[in-house]
Amino acid sequence: MQRPLSPFMFPTWYRFQITSTLSILHRITGIGLALGSILLAWWLIAVAANGELFTATHAFIASPIGMLLLFGWSVAFFYHLCNGIRHLAWDAGYGFELRQAYHSGYAVLAATAVLTVLAWLYVLLA
């Protein structure tokens, strides 16, 4: 049944919270990482096959679109890693208080930013 939905729920009537935002981001980055595994398998096959397939794949990855995809995948990876550790801590029973959840949420965002910057600084400088 199609029920009427209040228009423009987000963000005027329903306020974003770090808990729900990070949760849906965890799902989105997970899907993105899974899609990226296709490129990973492709790259491994290209390395093994060598020859023209490898040069074509390498050219695509080195292109602006390829670099953008790689950057997006790296952000998704670092975020999913840090939030995943937050999830594992919950599974172990730690950090369920609301203040703790907020603090760990901000920590996850900070860690993601730091890891991404470190990784890509290394690529740019080395």
Next chain:
Amino acid sequence: MANPRSLADSTALRDETVLRRVRQFGSARNGLQEWRLQRLTALALIPLGLYFVASMLWLATSDRVTAAAWLASPVPAFLVILFVLAGLTHAFIGLRAVLLDYVHTRARLLAAELLVRAAAIILGAASILAVLKLFLGR
């Protein structure tokens, strides 16, 4: 629903559990194994994933070592294979949960699950085959 709760329920042996399911009093599925596998692969993927990303960064910036030479050595080949296995398992279990949330028809859910499972197995086998080809040098 007549379901006599006795102390025997908590210490039920296999035969009793089967009888309970046949009489439609038990649960339909066993989700604990999947939950545990997801956490196990998650734990394994923390070092494996970091190693893989660090290796990619190093390969991209190193002029001397090529990807083919790097995968021909045993330790990187071994860890990449483990990363692919753990990663695809973890991804599949996660995608199953997503599909369960968004696909509402049972038939479509089964079809989608089958497609994703097939994709995971195909990608996994192809990746491992590629790494083995490089490692064995054929």
